[in-house]
Amino acid sequence: MKKTTAINISETAKRTLQVEAAAINGLQQFIDHDFEQAVEIIARCAGRLVVTGIGKSAIIGQKIVATLNSTGTPALFMHAADAIHGDLGMIQQDDVVMCISKSGSSPEIKVLVPLVKSFGNPLIAMVGNTSSYLAREATLVLNTTVTQEACPNNLAPTTSTTAQLAMGDALAVCLIEWHGFTAADFAKFHPGGTLGKKLYLKVGDLSRHHQAPRVHLHSPLQEVILEISSKMLGVTAVLDEQEQLSGIITDGDLRRMLEKNIATDTVTAKDIMSTHPKVIQKDELAINALEKMRQHDITQLLVLEDKRYIGIIHLHDLIREGII
Template identity: 45%
Template structure:
């Protein structure tokens, strides 16, 4: 089978001289057009936007987002943003909805339908079915007089004076406005729901924020035999062996389970530089008293902040009664990608 040959007049074969200054000017013009479209959107936000937010707050069901073509790509992003900020949402392709996927939509859902023209055949074809389901329909369209707008309960005007495309054809400024409207809805909803950083982290457990807000010291700390410790009368050589055994770079000095102090690699280096005779010293003479401690139920990010603030690389973990239960160093935090 021969490969098709592009027509010699095809734009793909057209060779034109690249003009850097023209390209830069077009880029600036595109940004300007989209910025102006966003400012115009800001100025016309009003009662309809409030009604859309209220409809989604009042619903005990989900938000279903629909859109064709570029509006469909935007719709997927809007659904993802809503879902990650406390509003259960998902995307349904309008074309697939006519062939069974409409079963994903339940009575009581709120449907956000995006269509710049308001005349997308795939969306308009399912409008009667959506009405029979009893959903609340929010239209995001650039044509408030369109078929979609006439069938909607709430209309959000996403019109633009012009596209950023120099041919005024490719969806550019219009899709930017759609994205901004979706973000505005998500922001208003998360605020109204009292959505917090902890809630965001719960839906992003694999992300950096999730690690910072969900991971606790107890999840990362060394425990049991991996926590170096010596008694106050331990000799210098015993203390050094215990420091080396676990590779923590420090050892706790304890009486029973109560922390008296800590001796670290840094303490050793400073004493050697000062010319001290260490071989005859015991742990209680070597240790740094009143070390920085942290509780096992503290956030791991708090341990990282404590180490950074005091310029230390290890911290001992204690219970409320001061009993030593673990140890943590900066390497443990880095492996967990907390820092």
Template identity: 50%
Template sequence: MTQDATPGPAPSTLRDSARRTLLLEQQAIAALIERLDADFDRACELILACRGRVVVTGMGKSGHIAGKIAATLASTGTPAFFVHPGEASHGDLGMITPGDVVLALSHSGETAEVTALLPLLKRMGVPLVSMTGRPTSTLARHAEAHLDAGVEREACPLDLAPTSSTTASLALGDALAVALLESRGFTAEDFARSHPGGSLGKRLLLRVADLMHQGSRLPRVPLGSPLRDALLEITRQGLGFTCVVDDTGRLVGVYTDGDLRRTLDQHRDLGALTVDEVMTVPGKRAHPEMLAAEAVRLMEDHRISALAVVDDQGRPIGALHMHDLLASGVI
């Protein structure tokens, strides 16, 4: 005979615990604001003047936070990487050069693997920025700039597991990265260049010319063509529209699937129509150097699924469909 499983805590108790944790961590982050001082400015100045890279280090949970801070710095215009302090004492110190700045994290400020690096850093003349929870600690006292990430208590009910302290350090690292980003004049396009595989990079770097159909894939009929020819061209190319061009090759209008529906509502004898009589004039168009994200907005604003792409003389050189933008990851 099987026994029933021991019931767990009531859902409300679980939520109460979660709320208490989040509130304590929120308070820990809020307390950092009042402790920002001239040392924060000094830390930023040291990093902005750095000719090398920011080497971020930390042990245990602080090491995990240090790794994230290094990644955030690197992606926002400040070259940075993480070095494990234990490995640094066994050869990886060679990764640090005199032109670098070291950012060292330790909640106590006394972590042996981190403080062991102090004499070596001083000998190399590498500036040290520390981030600790104790401004009087060894690491804080030997740093050119100290960032105070202290917390009143951990969110852990035993006040032991790093929770509020790691959250505070992470937030302070973000504050440092953003201050540096703004000081450097780092732009969204700069960010995209370091994230070419991400959706942001695709939105900011891809241009219409990278995605448009061209050459034999460009749907096009001459002005004065029978409507039947325009419909055949739309069907053949499968982009839902065709360009209509004049004798000089300039775009004078477009005929779309939507236009066809309106034509069927308004005309009984399609065989007698030319495309000129029912086309949309002048038709929405894009430039090949337009950002793909701009083309998306143009399509969404006008509720269309395709665009003619024209050159500086107004001649169609390509066609862009919403499916191309979806497939590329722009949207």
């Protein structure tokens, strides 16, 4: 399609965002008794929330279903057009149905609503016209009325679908709090990808892939160098006679010691180690190790099991796993 008029792209984009932001802010006035009842009905139902719609509202419905499923509320999507050709069988006795529509009067919606009601399931309408057929027939109404679309012709679903999406998020967040859904619960449903790893991957899962470099307080310099070099982590722990952690030596400590031009034949680990090394427990989340490294501007932490030294977690481990 050929461009026919000059536009100010930045101004158009900003105006679009302003219109949609105002619409979302305006939804606050529609958080009423019906909304509260909808949250309670969904939270208490023994089945699932079946979300349906047509056109752009159907796409929004699929996103809402995805959000609900990932946050502990069982949900499924049923396309309104397919429903009347067999997919109505998706609705079970204990389910709640939510129909999303801007107009509330689409032909498919008018056919679908009586069929859903004949099953006896509660019907929630997320609708942009509270005088519509869908709103009149529904058990509860979630009002997503907007004054205008961001589209310059006031036709393409833009502001209206944004409002539906935001109302769906409000519903989902209320259900998260209702069920006391935690980050640990979230991790169970998101085991893949970077997000999942941040929620479940632990320090011990990474440190076990390394050898645990160690020397003792009176280990000579040559032994310290060989241990750091052979384990290829740029660091070694220093243990006392009872195998308790006393300190840490990094390759940086070795360089600084050599710069002093001191006699190296009598140097032991105790002479060059840093006391009070930064440590982390093996059962802590790997993302916590990253935060600790950033806080102290270091690239590795000594890993403990209670008070016992068991290994190293390095910044490269976190990079490799996509935590960073």
